[in-house]
Amino acid sequence: MVSNLIIDKEIKRRQRISIFVSIIIQLLSLISPFIMGKIVDDYLPEGNAGKIIGGIVLFVLIPMISISLQTLYNYYTIKFIRKKGHEVSLRVMENLIYQDASFYDRENSLEILSYAGGEALDYIQFYISDLGSYYVNFAIGIVIFFILCRINIFLGLLQLLYIPLAKLPVDKISEEVSKEIGAVITKNAQMSQIKGDIFQGIETIKTYTLEDTKIKEVKAKNEEINGIWGKVAALDTLSSIWMNSFVNVLLLGVTFGVGALFILRGIGSLKIGQLISTITYCGLLYNCISIIFSTDITKAKKESEYEKLFEYLTLKGEREVVEDEKFVALNKGISLKNVSFTYEGKDDLVLKGLNMEIEAGKFVGIVGSSGGGKSTILDLILKLYPIARNMISIDDIDLKDIDRFSLRKHISKVSQDVFLFPGTIEDNLRLINPEVSEEDINKALSFACLEEYIAALPQGIKTDIGEAGKRMSGGEKQRLAIAQAILRGSKVLLLDEITSDLDVATEQKIASNFRRLVDQGYTILAVSHRYQFLKDADVIYQIKDGQATIKQYNELAIGN
Numbered sequence: 001m002v003s004n005l006i007i008d009k010e011i012k013r014r015q016r017i018s019i020f021v022s023i024i025i026q027l028l029s030l031i032s033p034f035i036m037g038k039i040v041d042d043y044l045p046e047g048n049a050g051k052i053i054g055g056i057v058l059f060v061l062i063p064m065i066s067i068s069l070q071t072l073y074n075y076y077t078i079k080f081i082r083k084k085g086h087e088v089s090l091r092v093m094e095n096l097i098y099q100d101a102s103f104y105d106r107e108n109s110l111e112i113l114s115y116a117g118g119e120a121l122d123y124i125q126f127y128i129s130d131l132g133s134y135y136v137n138f139a140i141g142i143v144i145f146f147i148l149c150r151i152n153i154f155l156g157l158l159q160l161l162y163i164p165l166a167k168l169p170v171d172k173i174s175e176e177v178s179k180e181i182g183a184v185i186t187k188n189a190q191m192s193q194i195k196g197d198i199f200q201g202i203e204t205i206k207t208y209t210l211e212d213t214k215i216k217e218v219k220a221k222n223e224e225i226n227g228i229w230g231k232v233a234a235l236d237t238l239s240s241i242w243m244n245s246f247v248n249v250l251l252l253g254v255t256f257g258v259g260a261l262f263i264l265r266g267i268g269s270l271k272i273g274q275l276i277s278t279i280t281y282c283g284l285l286y287n288c289i290s291i292i293f294s295t296d297i298t299k300a301k302k303e304s305e306y307e308k309l310f311e312y313l314t315l316k317g318e319r320e321v322v323e324d325e326k327f328v329a330l331n332k333g334i335s336l337k338n339v340s341f342t343y344e345g346k347d348d349l350v351l352k353g354l355n356m357e358i359e360a361g362k363f364v365g366i367v368g369s370s371g372g373g374k375s376t377i378l379d380l381i382l383k384l385y386p387i388a389r390n391m392i393s394i395d396d397i398d399l400k401d402i403d404r405f406s407l408r409k410h411i412s413k414v415s416q417d418v419f420l421f422p423g424t425i426e427d428n429l430r431l432i433n434p435e436v437s438e439e440d441i442n443k444a445l446s447f448a449c450l451e452e453y454i455a456a457l458p459q460g461i462k463t464d465i466g467e468a469g470k471r472m473s474g475g476e477k478q479r480l481a482i483a484q485a486i487l488r489g490s491k492v493l494l495l496d497e498i499t500s501d502l503d504v505a506t507e508q509k510i511a512s513n514f515r516r517l518v519d520q521g522y523t524i525l526a527v528s529h530r531y532q533f534l535k536d537a538d539v540i541y542q543i544k545d546g547q548a549t550i551k552q553y554n555e556l557a558i559g560n
Contacts, residue, residue, distance in 0.1 A: 006088055006120055006313065007127060014080055018132035021073045025066045026140040030147070033280035035059050041273030077128060085121035092309060098317035101384040102344045108193045123306050126298060134295040141288035144281050151274050151281075152262070155255055159282060162289055165247045173239045174297045180232045181304040187225050189308075194218060239297060248286045255282055318404055330410070330492050330523055332395045334358040334381060339391045340546075341376060350376050352546030358525055363518045365534035366527045367556065368543030374527040377543075378413055378494040381525075412490035416497035418477040420469030425454065425480065426461040428469075432484045444483040447513050449506050450476070474501035482510065493517070495526040499533050507533055531556045 035055045043051045096112060104112075149156030198205060198214050205214060259275040262268055270278075336356040342349045350373040358364045366374050380387055381394075383404040392399040394407075420428050429441055441461065445451050453476060457463045469477050478501050485493060493514070499507040507530065514524055515536040526534060534540055534553065541548040542556075 006123060006310070010080075011084060011124060011127060014077065014128045015132045018073070018077070018128050019136050021069060022133050022136040023139070025069060026136055028062050028066050029284065030140075030144070030281075032059055032062055033277045033284070036280060037273040037277035039273070040276060041271050078125075081121055081125050081128065084124050088120040088124070088309075088313075092312045095312055095315045095317060098319045099315060100318055100386065101379060102386070103317075106344060108189075120306060120309060123302050126302050130295055130298060134292055137288040137291045141285055141292070144285045144288065148278060148281055148285070151278055152259070152268060152270050154262075154268075155259055155270075155278055158255055158258065159251065159285055162247060162251050162286060165251070166243050166289065166293055169242055170239055170293045170297065173235050174300045177232055177235050177297060178300040178304045180228050180235070181301045182307065184225060184228050184232070185305055185308065187221065187228070191218070191221050191225065194221060236297075239294070243286075243290045243293060248283075248290075251286070252279065252282055255279065330360045330395060333360045333362075333523070334525075335393045335396075336377070336380075336548075337391060337393075339377075339380070339387070341373075341380060341385070341387060343385075349546055354543070354546060354548050356541055356548045358523065359538075360523050361518065361521050362538040363515060363524045363526070363536060365537035365540040366525065366543060366548075367529065367531060367534070367540060367551070370529075372543045373546055374543050375496050378496055378525065378527065381494065382408060382411060382413060410490055411492040411494060412485040412488045413494040414478075414481050414485045414496065414498045416478075416500050418469070418474075418481040420465055420472070420477060420480065422465075422467050424459075424462050424464050428465070428480065429461070429484060429487055433487045433489070436487050440487060441483075444486040447486050447510075448479040448482040449509050450479045450483060453479075475503075475506070478502060479506075479510075491521065492523045493525070495524065495528070497527055497529065499528065499530060504532065511536060 035058060039052055039055050042048075043055065145156060145159065148159060194214075194217060198218075205211060256275070256279055259270060259278055262270045263272065263275060334356075335358075336354060339351050339354040339356075340349055341351045354373075354377070356364075356377070366377065368374050376385075379385055380392060381399075383399060383402075387399065389398055389400045394402060399407075421431060426441070429444070430436060433440075442451070445454055445461075454460055454463075463471075465471050469480070472480065478498055482498060495514075499510060502510070511533045514522075514526070518524055518538075526537070528534055531553070534556075537553065540551050540553060540556070542551045
């Protein structure tokens with residue numbers, strides 16, 4: 001079972017403790033009916049007031065002992081469950097983070113987030129407490145059954161009718177509940193995506209006055225979810241009523257009637273006190289069976305509720321891919337030979353037998369129409385997507401044989417769509433290289449033409465940039481991303497439309513700075529639709545129809 005991925009030795013040990021505590025509590029509960037029978041049949045006829053008082057005191061003490069034991073157990077167990085729940089959440093998050101880029105292409109980010117936040121607290125508690133109680137109630141139920149048979153064999157065997165009367169309807173209800181719970185989980189994830197999209201696209205929503213439209217969308221989805229929960233609640237109520245208000249009452253009434261008839265007719269040796277004990281034991285037996293059936297229903301609900309979480313726990317990602325940890329120095333260059341590629345779920349090839357050579361220590365440009373596969377080339381070099389053997393090599397080593405994490409330590413990519421983390425400018429710079437000096441930071445800011453912008457800020461690099469850098473303009477974020485790449489110290493830079501939001505003068509300064517890096521031994525592969533940025537490039541490839549052709553700078557349309 002997939003859920004066993006959550007259950008480790010510690011959790012199993014806690015379940016055993018739970019079973020032990022539950023057994024003690026359940027066994028204590030069996031003493032009270034016995035005391036009641038003894039008082040009625042023996043102590044009252046004997047007129048033994050001392051034993052009657054002693055029995056009553058013991059009768060009162062038993063639940064107090066049970067409550068104290070349960071409270072102490074719950075205190076330590078809940079602390080343990082929360083710790084384990086956080087561990088599961090972290091494992092899921094790790095698995096998700098280490099998926100390749102194609103995983104995120106087919107999954108909605110906020111739906112993933114809703115599952116990644118699942119700590120499985122309820123499932124772990126269910127496994128330790130409820131499932132432990134399930135086993136205990138099964139064992140105690142057998143003990144009670146034998147006690148009832150010892151009191152009166154016919155009344156004992158009569159209780160076996162409870163199982164078919166309760167189980168068949170409950171099984172059908174359980175199947176329906178599992179199906180509905182699965183639907184709720186899916187729709188809750190969809191709701192998270194809708195709400196997340198609203199706040200991410202708040203500017204668009206305000207611009208086009210879509211507030212009411214989006215609110216209606218949330219309301220409609222919420223009504224769907226509420227409708228399903230209503231059905232689940234109705235099914236749970238029906239199950240409870242069937243067992244506790246119908247089957248219990250029916251069989252208890254029959255047992256009492258038959259027992260009273262036995263006493264009246266003198267059949268067997270059944271006494272009044274024993275009949276009272278029998279009725280009490282029957283109630284305890286029905287409770288045991290009810291817990292067993294209810295746990296079966298809950299188990300089905302939990303399996304449905306955590307199905308996606310369990311699936312994420314089994315994901316095989318980039319960490320599980322066995323690769324040779326070959327060091328990449330890029331002494332020769334990057335070679336792409338007959339590269340064909342399509343994104344998962346797409347029919348059309350983005351790249352069709354593409355050939356390119358990126359020589360080490362050179363400035364190589366890539367131009368072409370939008371959607372032509374320019375950015376895809378950069379992602380394939382970084383092994384963000386799987387690709388066939390013998391298509392890409394670095395220093396004559398097949399990309400399939402190079403460890404992706406080692407590769408990414410030696411290559412830095414700067415994207416057009418920049419993501420910055422909440423915090424200050426300095427926080428985002430030191431995130432890339434925690435050991436960087438203040439002098440290195442200033443050099444990187446100067447390289448990215450950010451020194452004047454930083455100097456004009458009252459708090460300088462200590463300025464908070466807000467969520468996703470929303471307090472910075474597009475051009476400022478692009479330049480900060482360039483500074484991050486410089487601080488990383490990678491000798492190979494992949495640039496993807498990094499000057500799309502910059503003015504021409506700033507663009508040319510930064511282009512000149514990159515040219516100087518190439519003269520110092522850096523290798524740069526730059527995608528740009530603004531050809532002026534590539535005027536100092538050593539080689540320019542034009543991507544068209546999924547293939548690459550070398551072009552001279554003067555062949556390109558200046559100003560595009």
